[in-house]
Amino acid sequence: xxxxxxxxxxxxxxxxxxxxxxxxxxxxxxxxxxxxxxxxxxxxxxxxxxxxxxxxxxxxxxxxxxxxxxxxxxxxxxxxxxxxxxxxxxxxxxxxxxxxxxxxxxxxxxxxxxxxxxxxxxxxxxxxxxxxxxxxxxxxxxxxxxxxxxxxxxxxxxxxxxxxxxxxxxxxxxxxxxxxxxxxxxxxxxxxxxxxxxxxxxxxxxxxxxxxxxxxxxxxxxxxxxxxxxxxxxxxxxxxxxxxxxxxxxxxxxxxxxxxxxxxxxxxxxxxxxxxxxxxxxxxxxxxxxxxxxxxxxxxxxxxxxxxxxxxxxxxxxxxxxxxxxxxxxxxxxxxxxxxxxxxxxxxxxxxxxxxxxxxxxxxxxxxxxxxxxxxxxxxxxxxxxxxxxxxxxxxxxxxxxxxxxxxxxxxxxxxxxxxxxxxxxxxxxxxxxxxxxxxxxxxxxxxxxxxxxxxxxxxxxxxxxxxxxxxxxxxxxxxxxxxxxxxxxxxxxxxxxxxxxxxxxxxxxxxxxxxxxxxxxxxxxxxxxxxxxxxxxxxxxxxxxxxxxxxxxxxxxxxxxxxxxxxxxxxxxxxxxxxxxxxxxxxxxxxxxxxxxxxxxxxx
DNA sequence: ATGAATGAAAC
DNA sequence: GTTTCATTCAT
Numbered sequence: 328x329x330x331x332x333x334x335x336x337x338x339x340x341x342x343x344x345x346x347x348x349x350x351x352x353x354x355x356x357x358x359x360x361x362x363x364x365x366x367x368x369x370x371x372x373x374x375x376x377x378x379x380x381x382x383x384x385x386x387x388x389x390x391x392x393x394x395x396x397x398x399x400x401x402x403x404x405x406x407x408x409x410x411x412x413x414x415x416x417x418x419x420x421x422x423x424x425x426x427x428x429x430x431x432x433x434x435x436x437x438x439x440x441x442x443x444x445x446x447x448x449x450x451x452x453x454x455x456x457x458x459x460x461x462x463x464x465x466x467x468x469x470x471x472x473x474x475x476x477x478x479x480x481x482x483x484x485x486x487x488x489x490x491x492x493x494x495x496x497x498x499x500x501x502x503x504x505x506x507x508x509x510x511x512x513x514x515x516x517x518x519x520x521x522x523x524x525x526x527x528x529x530x531x532x533x534x535x536x537x538x539x540x541x542x543x544x545x546x547x548x549x550x551x552x553x554x555x556x557x558x559x560x561x562x563x564x565x566x567x568x569x570x571x572x573x574x575x576x577x578x579x580x581x582x583x584x585x586x587x588x589x590x591x592x593x594x595x596x597x598x599x600x601x602x603x604x605x606x607x608x609x610x611x612x613x614x615x616x617x618x619x620x621x622x623x624x625x626x627x628x629x630x631x632x633x634x635x636x637x638x639x640x641x642x643x644x645x646x647x648x649x650x651x652x653x654x655x656x657x658x659x660x661x662x663x664x665x666x667x668x669x670x671x672x673x674x675x676x677x678x679x680x681x682x683x684x685x686x687x688x689x690x691x692x693x694x695x696x697x698x699x700x701x702x703x704x705x706x707x708x709x710x711x712x713x714x715x716x717x718x719x720x721x722x723x724x725x726x727x728x729x730x731x732x733x734x735x736x737x738x739x740x741x742x743x744x745x746x747x748x749x750x751x752x753x754x755x756x757x758x759x760x761x762x763x764x765x766x767x768x769x770x771x772x773x774x775x776x777x778x779x780x781x782x783x784x785x786x787x788x789x790x791x792x793x794x795x796x797x798x799x800x801x802x803x804x805x806x807x808x809x810x811x812x813x814x815x816x817x818x819x820x821x822x823x824x825x826x827x828x829x830x831x832x833x834x835x836x837x838x839x840x841x842x843x844x845x846x847x848x849x850x851x852x853x854x855x856x857x858x859x860x861x862x863x864x865x866x867x868x869x870x871x872x873x874x875x876x877x878x879x880x881x882x883x884x885x886x887x888x889x890x891x892x893x894x895x896x897x898x899x900x901x902x903x904x905x906x907x908x909x910x911x912x913x914x915x916x917x918x919x920x921x922x923x924x925x926x927x928x929x930x931x932x
Numbered sequence: 933a934t935g936a937a938t939g940a941a942a943c
Numbered sequence: 944g945t946t947t948c949a950t951t952c953a954t
Binding site: 484485487488489490492493508509510511512513514515516517518520521535539550551552553555556 | 934935936937938939940941942943
């Protein structure tokens with residue numbers, strides 16, 4: 328199987344095209360080579376198990392600026408049936424911390440306030456909808472199950488406590504009062520709500536809080552944008568009509584990307600309005616390149632109080648899988664993008680960070696014209712028990728710019744088709760498929776058809792990494808930050824010594840460091856920034872942190888601050904000082920792990 | 933599309 | 944302080 332299996336990989340490279348030639352927008356005009364290498368790995372037998380895509384990087388440390396995007400539409404081959412039951416349960420279980428039992432069961436009953444609802448079970452009260460789609464759905468809002476007649480792509484607001492309460496009670500009241508009008512139901516439930524004791528209300532407040540958190544995680548960068556009031560709308564409309572007529576002849580939408588607009592809706596709208604699929608794809612690809620700082624890490628079991636931190640957990644933290652999937656499915660588009668780039672991979676042993684692709688809904692701050700960069704690492708493994716292929720399960724092999732895609736060993740499953748957007752690179756792309764039974768490797772190498780100098784724009788990624796004097800052992804820790812400063816001064820990066828003694832030679836690694844206020848006596852403490860609006864501080868003593876420092880001008884909503892107990896490492900040497908390099912801190916989806924104290928040891932033992 | 937409720941967010 | 948919009952579904 329091994330040698331002749333090479334032939335089983337069909338690789339066809341489309342003619343490379345630069346993206347968005349017509350586009351005047353700098354962001355979209357990053358001069359990527361949209362070399363779409365399509366590699367079809369036929370499912371000839373049930374042997375192919377693992378497909379690895381990697382760049383052949385002789386020295387990835389020197390190749391800042393490389394990035395790779397793999398994308399697919401869910402309807403394509405990879406998105407076959409997916410067992411959502413596990414996923415749903417997982418998401419549900421987290422939700423049910425409060426309601427404690429299954430869907431539709433009333434909170435009141437659980438806390439013994441009254442029994443009128445005791446046996447009511449509704450089909451999908453919590454918006455948890457046993458859906459037939461092949462993608463896991465996280466019950467973001469109840470509305471997810473209902474098709475929105477107006478604008479299906481619009482992200483609904485998170486429900487407030489009363490709306491949640493009303494939604495839960497609705498069916499009950501309706502059942503007890505046949506023929507009752509909804510308006511009256513609202514009245515009744517409002518009265519019920521007002522008369523609920525504080526502890527019950529608190530439950531719903533908590534649920535609303537969870538909902539808001541989840542909503543933010545699933546819709547990074549979402550901003551509530553109510554339409555202007557009717558009066559102001561009229562007024563504004565008149566003004567704008569005037570201006571528009573004066574200044575602008577009409578152009579095609581494609582020529583006018585809403586690059587100044589921070590509103591996702593508009594971007595999505597804009598993309599939706601573009602008729603040509605190829606155009607759409609190009610845009611999406613390009614956008615994806617600018618959006619690599621997305622973070623599924625932030626989406627990892629957002630409701631769990633203790634989730635596996637990639638930096639702390641061992642290499643198979645399987646719990647990451649499903650919620651990460653779920654977040655992708657909440658996108659309004661059908662496109663999934665997986666991307667990673669090699670930039671910050673400095674040596675083969677370095678623990679990198681999980682980079683997971685985004686859906687279009689995650690695109691944010693695209694107005695910031697920075698070259699996409701890094702992320703990476705990786706650290707989760709497909710649950711071995713999952714028989715059905717989960718298109719979202721992938722992994723990068725440790726320390727290399729590789730991506731593993733697991734293919735189910737199901738004979739009937741379709742072949743995997745990968746569309747690979749290769750950046751301007753002189754490096755060949757390597758696709759490998761490994762057969763499981765005999766662990767043979769089949770390979771196909773695709774030479775880039777053209778070689779163009781990557782025009783890396785002046786930005787942080789071009790910063791030279793100064794290799795400091797090699798230090799050994801404990802001396803490699805970054806300096807402790809003073810405890811009397813407030814904010815993360817420069818989240819971008821400081822070049823610090825790579826404490827990984829196992830890398831040969833010890834190289835540099837990019838850190839973002841933080842000055843953490845109220846540091847606890849110099850004890851281990853770090854900030855995991857999963858989102859500019861969601862910051863988690865791990866501390867050895869939770870009561871010692873007064874404030875979570877902000878590092879941008881973004882408003883940190885206190886309700887999204889968390890302080891968690893420092894997780895116990897399984898092995899002490901797993902503590903590792905690393906952070907991701909973040910090109911655009913205004914972006915959602917970045918994450919940044921900051922240790923105020925370094926420890927010896929290598930990552931990912 | 934509207935209403936009936938409450939509350940969150942934006943203006 | 945005012946407006947919109949989250950939910951529901953009959954009208």
